[in-house]
Amino acid sequence: MRNCLLPCWLGLCLFWLSGVAAAEIGVAVDRNPVGLNESFQITFTAAEQPDGSPDFEPLRQDFEIVNQQRSTSASWVNGKSSRNEQWLLTAMAKRSGELTIPAIAFGADSSKPLALTVTETAQPTAKDDELFLEVSATPEQPYVQAQVIYTLKLFRRVQITQASLSEPEIKDALVEKLGEDSTYSTQIKGVDYWVTERKYAIFPQQSGLFTIAPLVLNAEYVSGRQQPRFNGFFNRPSTETRRVVSKAVTLNVRAVPAEFKGAWLGAESLELSESWSDAxxxxxxxxxxxRTLTLKAKGATVGQLPELFDKTPIDGIKTYPDQPLLNEDKQSDGLTASREEKIAFIPSKPGEYNLPALHIRWFNTKTHKIEEAALPAAKIKALAVAGTAEPDVAAAAAA
Structure with missing residues (x-):
């Protein structure tokens, strides 16, 4: 009889010891339901040391982990010690519907699954929202390779602690950021907002219909709620992370007008000028x-500007052009491209020499008309040097 009771007693002890060894992992969310583009917090709590570190990989199937923190606290009250460990995750759902926060393994220990409702939240249209984006493109029917000003405005009436914003994407187009961001305040229906404005210049390289993809803003901001964190003394204002998506913008890009002949150059304005080392x-x-030739075009890139130097030989004069100086000035009202060319003329014999006129044909994208910038034919005079032999032209050019 005694031999029969011994195995039973040992089994009960082992069962009791295994129950003591298993750490209970609690799981909770800060609210339920949550919106699709809103962050929420998942808290895992253990009163004892779990068997191992948590494996949050199963959570990534339906959720994006934005941030995670861990805290451990211990206390000694009336001769008894207590321990508390917490893992705080900031997460965002990848889809709407009835989702489940899966069981998370902590070594041999595990939390329990938790049901969560994720609602399909519409993008902010009412101007009383705390955080929203507005985008616009001007013009929406540009000519191919012509400038489109794409303006982003972020409206907020909350304090943002950190944020990330995607860049505008459009097929077959050059995208350039213009100037520095500007920040100002405004009122919408009596509500004060801070506005951060950013501008881009977009140059579509093909004609047809093109869509500028929506911009995505992930912002962590101070929510108005005060929440204890990790049962500590140094609590700070609660933050939330929210994803805000702008609307898409469609451009109907026009082809080069049939009446335009020659190399295509579309711009909002164009200026051609010259200067001489001797007036x-x-x-x-x-x-x-x-001779210095300068071409400036607003609403164009440097790659669109043509060469200015006429390479036609002139009998009696050697020409030595420098490398062109190219520049793009990116201001908030658009991009201005410039091309500067310097040409040295060295006469080999005295006399007067004629330089041909310079004509630049371009298309005004504002007036929708073909225009021409021109410099008239120029005349230069070479003076003889009394009492000297004919100079070595190549040596003079090198000097």
Whole structure:
């Protein structure tokens, strides 16, 4: 009889010991239901040391983990010690519907599944929302390779602690950020908002219908709620993370007008100018006279600007062009491209020389008309040097 009771007693002890060893893992959310584009908090709590570190990988199937923290606290009250461990996760659902926070393994220990309702929240349309985006494109029917000003405005009446914003994406287009962001305040229906405004220049490279993909903002902001964190003394204001998505914008890009002939150049304005190292346009034989040609086009890129130097040979003059100086000025009202070319003319014999006129054909994207920028034909004069032999032109150019 005694031998029969011994195995039973040992089994009961082992069962009791295994029950003591298993740590109970609690799980809770800060609210239920939650919106699809809103963050929420999942808290895992253990009163004893779990068997191992948590494996949150199963959670990623339906949820995005935005942030996670861990805290351990211990206390000694009336001769008894207590321990508390917490894992606080900030998460966002990947889809709406009736979802389940799965059981999370902590080594051999595990939490229990928890049901969560995720609602399909509409994008903010009412202007009393705490955080929303507005985007616009001007014009929405641009010409191919012409500038489109894409403006983003972030309206907020909450304090943002950190945020990330996607860049505008559009097929077959060049995208350039313009200037620095501007911040100002405004009122909408009597409600004060801070506005952060950002602008881009977009240059579609093909004609047809194109869509600028929605921008996505992930922002962590101070919610008005005060929540204890990790049962500590140093509690701070609760933060929430929210995903805000802008609308998509469709562009109907026009092709090059049939009546335009030659290399296509579309711009909002264009200016062609010249200057000379000697205003009288005179130089002694063997000495350089430098001409500077400058082309500025608003609403165009440097890649669209044509060469300015006419390479047609001129009998009696050697020409030495420098490398062009290219520049793009990105201001809040748009991009202005410039091309500067310097050409040194060195006459080998005295006399007057004619330089051909310069014509730049371009299309005004504001007036929808073909225009032409021109510089008239120029005349330069080479003066003889008394009592000297004909100079070495190549040596003079090198000097």
């Amino acid at each position: 009288s346009r005179q130089a002694k034989v063997g000495e350089p006279l430098t």
